[in-house]
Amino acid sequence: MLSKLLTNYEETVAVILFCIGFSTMLLNKNLLKKIIGMDIMDTAVYLFLASQGYIKGRTVPIVVDGIQSVEAYINPIPAGLVLTGIVVSVSVSALMLALCIRLYYRYNTLNLDEIIALAGKEEV
């Protein structure tokens, strides 16, 4: 079991990071920490995905020295997907951070429970 985890260490690290991010996002009351948790979670998925495209002994899929055999290069698809995913994550993080600023100006706290309680007292 341990040897399998060590052999697939990228995947193991990715799963551990995902669990850390997931629990941080779910259990923390602080909005900023929730966003950090969300980013860790996304990064873990991208690490997992990028590791799937890597093939030991091969190089980046850019044709150099006229070598056109696919056997020479790693799988470029996961890398492309990771780039797309990162763009999506950045947009989500930016929106969440902007929202945090709005909420902090309004309620002077980043604790989500306190914010919910204060908002509940406002008129509908």
Added chain:
Amino acid sequence: MQFVQNFPFFCILLTLMGAVASSVMNSRMARRTTLFLILADLAMNVSVMIYTLQTGDSYAYKMGHFPAPWGNEIRVGVLETVSLTVFLLVILFAFLGGMRKSEKEIEPTKYNIYCILTDLVMLSLIALVYTNDMFTAFVFIEINTLAAAGLVMMRQGGRALVAGVRYMMMNLLGSSLFLIGCVILYTITGHLLMVNIRESVAALAATGQYHVPLTVVVSLISVGLAMKCALFPFDKWLPAAYSNSTPTGSAMLSSIVSKGYIFLLIKVYVRVIGFDVIRSLGICDVLFIFGAIGMVAGSVNATRAKTTRMMVAYSSVAQIGYIFAALGLGSEMGVMCALWHTLAHSATKSMLFISAHTLDHASGDTHLRKDLRGAFYRSPLAAAAFTLGAVNLVGVPLLSVFITKVTMAQAAIQIGGRHTVIALCALAISTLLNAKYFLGTTMQMYIPDHEHPERNAKVKINFYAALGLIGFIALNLTLSFFAQGIFGALLDGLARFA
């Protein structure tokens, strides 16, 4: 290839370009652009629907002149075009119905942003319905989440902002689970295109390989999308998000955003993994149980709700429960029931939200259910629309939701055993509770307010709200009275979908 076959791609491209262009427009131009986009998408989609109905076949449309995964691909068939036509009609009537009230509730300088968000929700819905690629589905899920969160927060009040945060948190968790599900699926099949994944999964299922990873994949995708649809017990974010939004926002969140995810889930089950494999993994039973609990729990919470919008919002939790319970039955009739209810509920719930906002406004901008006494005399058209929506969701015969309930009962009886008992009990309890809160609210609208006779005077509603409400009434009646034809087309589409 015929020219009409390009239209789904044109819909996506046109909507995207329109949304970008709206960012430099003033409010009036942005509103006109959004209306134009909705009408253009609807016209193009109806053309493709007629084409697919005439040919009876589906086609894959390659984008970028490269085969997937380098290029991208969409799949167009009867199921997609018929469903999308209903969704686009809902968007049109929701936008018209809530247009004037939304203008009052949103800062004038931000109205063009509101139009952009509406465009983006429509764009992501079209892409989710047509896409043939799992990663593209994830990207548009995220676009949908961001745009929908913007719609929730557009009113700028504290409650709307908090509702937006809670919406984002829960939905982002759901998106992450969906993404990791897609990634594991890619690692075990080597594909992202739905057709190719299906072939690989069938081969894996036949040999019994990767049984555990496949179970994990289906569980992650199901839980991720269930979180985003607000299936019980992931429904805590829904009432605040739906009830604190603008009229169009509430209608679109309840009828378009969640339905896009449900359509995608049906697509994953039927087209990507295959329903035989899904049944063998035992996921259906979990969905069925949570769906059945959601049917009752949502209705109980709706009964307790003090405001009309909260009641309608909690009713959505119950209706989402119907869809998941039907899916969880794990039969073709169950899937068909889920699909039909997705469309029927979409048309009904958006009508209920638009009419509830109109009735609240006509009753002196109240939110409380008890203040709707005599609302029929203040706004007869909105009261008629609310009544139609209410009796429809209760399950009165001849109307569209009645077909859902009958189909679900038939599907449950076909399966037999504990499923039959649980499904019939959940249906009976939910229907009784629906009748209690919906008919209770509706009946008091027709009782004049004798204590305050001045409140019985008719309040004029704006032309666009009236147009939206008339459109919704027509759409719901069409879905009810032409149900046989529409149901048949969907059934045919579902058979070709796999």
